[in-house]
Ligand SMILES: Nc1ncnc2c1ncn2[C@@H]1O[C@H](COP(=O)(O)OP(=O)(O)OP(=O)(O)O)[C@@H](O)[C@H]1O
C-alpha cells in the first residue's frame with residue numbers, strides 16, 4: 160500500500176455567490192486518519208470533492224507527496240472515495256462491484272482476481288463475493304463501498320459520512336473496524352463526519368470546520384480539552400456559556416462571583432463568557448462553602464435519565480440556562496422540576512471565551 164502526505168494550501172471554492180470554502184490550509188501526515196468535522200453546510204463535502212477532483216477550486220493548490228494535483232482530472236488522481244449512500248452498483252455482484260475500478264484501469268485478469276479477493280478479505284466479505292447488493296445489509300453494502308475504494312490502491316482514501324446511514328450499534332462496530340483496516344493498511348485517510356464522538360474516537364487529527372473556515376485542527380484530546388474558540392467548545396462535547404461582567408481585568412459571573420482574570424487586549428465592547436462542561440458540574444441542594452468552587456442557584460427545568468448518567472437542566476434568576484450531566488445520586492433522585500438547586504463547579508474547570516459565535520479562547 161502506498162501512502163502519501165497531503166498538503167492543501169489556500170483552497171477557495173465558491174458556488175456562485177456562496178463561499179463554500181475560504182482559504183483552507185491543511186497538512187495531513189502520511190498514513191494518518193484525518194477527520195473533517197462540522198455542522199451541515201460547513202463545507203466538508205465540498206473539500207472532499209475538491210481533493211477528489213470532482214470540481215475545480217477557485218484558487219489554491221493540493222499537493223500529494225510532492226506532486227501538485229489540483230489541475231489533474233479526477234481519474235488521474237490516485238484517490239479512492241467512499242460515499243454516504245453506499246453508491247454500489249445494484250446490478251453487479253459484490254465481486255464485480257469491487258473489480259469495477261480495476262477493469263477501468265485495465266488490470267490483468269489474474270491480478271484482478273487476487274486483488275478483489277484481498278480487498279474482500281480485508282472488509283470481511285469473502286463469503287459474500289457472489290451476492291447481489293440487495294441481498295446485503297446496510298453495513299455490508301458500506302463495506303463493499305470500502306473494498307471498492309481500497310482495491311485500486313489509492314494514495315489517499317476519502318470517506319464522506321460513510322456510516323451515517325447505519326443504525327447506532329452498527330455505526331460504532333463499523334467505526335472500530337474501519338479504523339483497524341486503515342491502520343493495518345497505513346492508508347492516508349480523509350474522513351468526513353458531523354458526529355463529534357465518531358471524530359474523536361477514530362482520528363489522529365480532527366479538523367473542525369464552520370462556515371467554510373477551519374476553526375481548529377489537532378489531536379482529539381486537544382480539540383476536546385483546549386478548544387480554540389467558542390464554536391469548537393460548543394460543537395465538540397457541548398458547554399455551558401455564562402455571561403460575565405468585566406471589572407479590572409477580572410470576569411465576574413452575573414450571579415455576582417469573580418471567576419478568572421483575563422488577558423489584556425480584550426476591548427471594552429467585547430463581552431466575555433465563562434464556559435463550563437456539563438460533566439464538570441455537580442448538582443447540590445445547598446451552596447458549596449469551598450473557596451475553589453462556585454455555586455450558581457438555578458430553578459430546575461428538567462431532569463432526564465440517560466442511562467449511566469442524569470441530565471439536569473436549570474435556569475438562573477437572570478434567565479441563563481445551565482445543564483449538568485452527572486451520576487445519579489440521592490440529591491438528584493430526590494429533585495423535582497420546579498425545585499431550586501445549586502450548580503456547583505470548580506474554578507479550575509472554567510474557560511473564558513470572547514462572547515461571539517467563534518470568539519477566541521482567553522484562558
Ligand atoms: N452545487 C452547489 N451549488 C451551490 N451551492 C452549493 C453546492 N454544493 C454545496 N453548496 C453549498 O456550499 C456549502 C457547503 O456545502 P457542503 O455540501 O460542502 O456542506 P457539508 O459540510 O458537506 O454539509 P452536510 O453535513 O450537510 O453534508 C453549503 O452552503 C451548500 O449549500
Ligand SMILES: [Mg+2]
Nearest residue numbers: 203204205319
Ligand atoms: Mg456533506
